[in-house]
Amino acid sequence: MKNKQLNLTSGPILRTLAELALPIMASSFLSTAYNITDMAWIGMLGSKAVAGVGVGGMYVWLSQGFSSLTRMGGQVNMAQSLGKGDRKSAAGFAQAALQLTILFALFVTVVSMVFTGPLLKFFTLTDAETYNSARIYMRITCGLILFSFLSQVLTGLFTAQGDSKTPLKANFFGLVLNMILDPLLVLGVGPFPRLEVVGAAAATVTAQIVVLLILITGIIRDHGDSNVLRKIQLLSRPELSYVKGVFRIGIPTALQGSIYCIISMILTRMVSSFGAGAIAVQRVGGQIESLSWNTADGFGSALNAFMGQNYGARKVDRIKQGYSISLRLLVCWTALITIAFVFFPRYISVLFFHEEEVVRLSIDYLRIIGFSEILLSVEMMTVGALSGLGRTQLCSVISISLTVMRIPLALILSGTSLGLNGIWWALTLSSVAKGIIFYITFQYICRHSLLKAAGSKN
Template identity: 65%
Template sequence: MNKKQQTDLTNGPIVQTLAKLALPIMASSFLGTAYNITDMAWIGVLGSKAVAGVGMGGMYVWLSQGLCSLARMGGQVNVAQSCGRGDTKAARDYASAALQLTCIFAFLFSAVCLIFTRPLLDFFHLGDPQTYAHAEIYMKITCGLVIFSYLNYTLTGIYTAQGNSKTPFIANLIGLVMNMILDPLLVLGIGPCPRLEVAGAAIATVTAQFIVMAVMIAGVFQKKNQDNVLRHVHLFSIQDRTIYHSICRIGGPTALQGTLYCMISMVLTRMVSAFGPGAIATQRVGGQIESISWNTADGFATALNSFVAQNYGAGKTDRIRKGYKVSMKIMITWGVIVTAVFVLFPRQISSLFFYEPEVLEIAVGYMIIIGLGEAFLCVEMLTIGALSGLGKTKICSIISILLTGSRIPLALVLTGTSLGLTGIWWALTLTSIAKGIVFNLTFRRVSHRLEQ
């Protein structure tokens, strides 16, 4: 592979190499956070019922990402390891297979969501007809056209596997600008545009996702990207079965983890719904605000994943350990900063999205409790990226599923006390702290074995 066109992550200063790859990805993650917050801010103008409805419909968009992560993670790790070995043909085959699986999963998921929209939403036992109507509209549009977000997810992974994080950043920047323009126009009906409210927010989101996809596809064919494996993808050619097997072996546990994580969150959301639309709105908007932490950590984890995978393919285990330590210091610092902001300024942050006094009070409590676990959340996300780069996705899934699953019984116990609704928030925070500690200890053990 011509290393002049794609970034070699196996040589050079570790800090500079990681920074060069990670900064555009982290910037893209910030854009993703701004993307979600922009939607919620405009929907918030419509009231807590609209926010709750979008949150419920959006749960199935989140569920879909668990399925897509099979192709994304399996493709990204295999492409990166192939690049580390200098095996261009294998990298192209893995990229082709990953995109094929992405398209198949997208069409299947869209079909299920469109056919079974009402039964799927009935799971949440939404007692308010208006909230239900908002959820149905949002789900049909965003899940029906989930192909765009699926392809963006996988394309970003394959770009990053080759050490190119700039193109996804540029694509996401353009998409964010478009979303920020379309949201007020379509939600509120400014100028000649009709007032579409929740449907407008969904259309703005899908349109922006389409533009992001188009920019990334266009970037493949630029002259400077002649050695990009995506340039030589054969989307309609069947690959060797070992290619698909390897993608499923590495990506399967991640997909299972993501899917079960979302299902657990859906059960918790059903528990939250018993406290009314305001509680649901707080959980969904709070999750979007918190994404400033986990989206950034996930962005850095994506960079570390490619760094670890390439160096693992090249047999440079000492470089892997040093890269993890550097990344950990950066992410813990970021997590502490986010904690300070959430705990010290919860009312100021919440007032940007909520206008009803009773809902605002719920949101303030949420921000303070959730804020306490942000540094541990960053450690968890970063370590999952590192372990996945080594191909250890199974152990990541086991830890995550067990500890995340414990949120349900813990929440049941805590809500039965005087804590009430805040017991659910404490269940989220306590398990995040536990996961951060366990994942860090696991990586230490795995990396020690690599050195032996």
């Protein structure tokens, strides 16, 4: 079988990044297409259903702190081990990451099923329809979170060894299936029953199962020596050093993601005081915004593996050039997103909302948030790059510190004549600040400490 893994430490940088990043970006665009169409179908059920799915989905997001821990910890350590030519360690880190992922998923399942009511009470939902939609969506998606967790971590491990094509194929089939099942199960087309929110959750979980099965098949069918994932043994006891290594790299990322989600939950509670329509706008707006951050996440994932292997091989010049090339490409794309959000928000909003008042709220959201898209993407891409260098703790400190500031800023601005728009401005201003600081931080590390840190690996 043809070798699917890329050696990221040699060859033309643009071509190497393109071969790795394009499949990841294609997966991100597929995910964006799914998220947007998913919200469009649910939007046909009304803003209350959208708000309920948004609230229930918050706990799916919060639980992903566990999968981000094992994905980042496994991916970075595996990539750096491969850069050093140490395949035994690479397999050990991958095995530890997957075993921890299974344990975390089982924990989330138990908690979400037992404490559904108390967890949803945090949002003080006063509308019965919104609450019921949130309860149903949360119990199904969090209760079967194992498939999502394993798919995410395996995607990171495939990328670490330079194979982004297998995850692309898996996500392509999964997302297409999801997009097909959504209208069938949500609205009840033909012989299918009208399941509404239950259908949306069932379509999502079914697609996640398909993605996982394709990834596992990819591991089994690739008999090449460079396929490190084939060498792992899930039923054997992992070495403690590998488990510690996964936690060392992954914990800062997990804390960053979880705290970020908690802050968003607090902001959602603030938004809920403006009604279900406002919650729906926040939920749908975030999905539309994924046109920017899914692309940035794709660049970040590619740079994570690229930086990890080149850092392990101590090739500093390739690290600098890889970041510079990625930055220029990403800025060009997100500039187009900014133009669309700022100048054409109504055309976007009417695709998802059918109540004029909610459309008006959505227009305000897109215009305000549009000003932060470029720097939001710079932040996400740079986090991936710095994490590949093992600087996950630094990323967490910067991101958490500035994201926490959204709460007091939102409280102050929403208390003025801006009202709900004050919360959106709090999101925008903090994203702008983070993007600037992350860019400066990466440049500082390149100029002052990267060469020394890489040299110390000798």
